[in-house]
Amino acid sequence: MILYGREVADKMSEEILNEVKELKDKGIEPKLAIVRVGRNESDLSYERGAIKRAEKLGIKVEVFELQEDIKTDDLVGCIERINNDKLIHGILLFRPLPKHIDENHIKNAINPIKDIDCINPINVAKVMEGDKTGFAPCTPSAVVEILKHYNIDIKGKNVVVIGRSMVVGKPLSMLLLNEDATVTICHSKTQNLKEVTKNADILIVAIGRAKFINREYVSNKTTVIDVGINVDSVGNLCGDVDFDDVKELVKDITPVPGGVGAVTNTVLFKNLVKACKMQMGY
Numbered sequence: 001m002i003l004y005g006r007e008v009a010d011k012m013s014e015e016i017l018n019e020v021k022e023l024k025d026k027g028i029e030p031k032l033a034i035v036r037v038g039r040n041e042s043d044l045s046y047e048r049g050a051i052k053r054a055e056k057l058g059i060k061v062e063v064f065e066l067q068e069d070i071k072t073d074d075l076v077g078c079i080e081r082i083n084n085d086k087l088i089h090g091i092l093l094f095r096p097l098p099k100h101i102d103e104n105h106i107k108n109a110i111n112p113i114k115d116i117d118c119i120n121p122i123n124v125a126k127v128m129e130g131d132k133t134g135f136a137p138c139t140p141s142a143v144v145e146i147l148k149h150y151n152i153d154i155k156g157k158n159v160v161v162i163g164r165s166m167v168v169g170k171p172l173s174m175l176l177l178n179e180d181a182t183v184t185i186c187h188s189k190t191q192n193l194k195e196v197t198k199n200a201d202i203l204i205v206a207i208g209r210a211k212f213i214n215r216e217y218v219s220n221k222t223t224v225i226d227v228g229i230n231v232d233s234v235g236n237l238c239g240d241v242d243f244d245d246v247k248e249l250v251k252d253i254t255p256v257p258g259g260v261g262a263v264t265n266t267v268l269f270k271n272l273v274k275a276c277k278m279q280m281g282y
């Protein structure tokens with residue numbers, strides 16, 4: 001079965017719309033700050049999707065576009081202004097940041113209660129502890145939302161994650177563990193990768209290499225979740241999985257585009273409403 005993200009995002013949006021309406025009835029307008037350093041396509045693609053989704057949800061977004069060569073201290077200054085702005089409830093700071101920026105300083109500058117994409121170490125620790133008062137990163141959360149929406153049971157199941165980045169692989173593995181999955185984390189040094197992945201009930205790929213996974217890595221019992229967002233040789237968006245090569249063979253698969261990415265920005269607004277309620281005492 002093809003696991004489309006659109007129906008997951010639309011279902012989640014119904015709940016978010018109701019919560020936004022309740023807040024507006026109390027005179028509260030949830031507002032997101034998007035902080036973008038430079039103009040790279042991956043950030044702009046996400047920003048476009050997020051702004052479109054915000055319009056549908058009646059949520060205000062303010063974009064802070066900063067110069068690529070901004071100094072760390074000036075970026076901290078921008079974040080502190082947002083931290084102190086009572087009308088802004090959540091911050092999305094696009095990563096990766098330019099190399100010259102001291103990312104450690106930045107991570108700790110974001111107020112944890114507004115850190116709805118989980119950059120601050122306090123929220124990273126809360127993901128580790130399964131503490132729901134924090135925020136998990138949006139892309140890993142989108143994977144869990146898709147599995148839940150399509151009733152794909154992961155309790156005790158053999159879930160293989162390929163990739164161990166701080167943005168996807170590592171936090172996602174913790175979220176899956178917190179849902180009682182048996183998680184195997186693979187990476188560039190893993191030996192006999194194909195044997196490991198062929199055994200997976202659920203295979204989640206987040207390596208950033210276009211069409212890397214083909215039929216040799218999967219079986220007819222595999223559910224494939226493709227977190228990859230790449231551009232192929234002819235300029236089309238594609239995932240880390242060779243969709244055409246495996247789609248007839250596997251049990252389920254998410255497409256790219258139209259899969260995990262399509263759910264990510266909706267999770268962002270689910271986290272924004274949660275942050276807004278926590279800050280306003282609801």
Ligand SMILES: Nc1nc(=O)c2c([nH]1)NC[C@@H]1CN(c3ccc(C(=O)N[C@@H](CCC(=O)O)C(=O)O)cc3)C=[N+]21
Pocket residue numbers: 042043045046049092093094095096117138139229237256257258259260261262264265
């Ligand atoms: N702190 C941080 N968190 C992120 O989650 C983050 C980030 N920085 N930097 C940029 C990348 C990129 N990213 C995308 C998410 C969804 C789509 C998305 O909506 N993709 C649609 C297609 C959109 C289109 O057609 O352009 C889809 O896959 O269906 C794209 C890109 C999140 N990122």
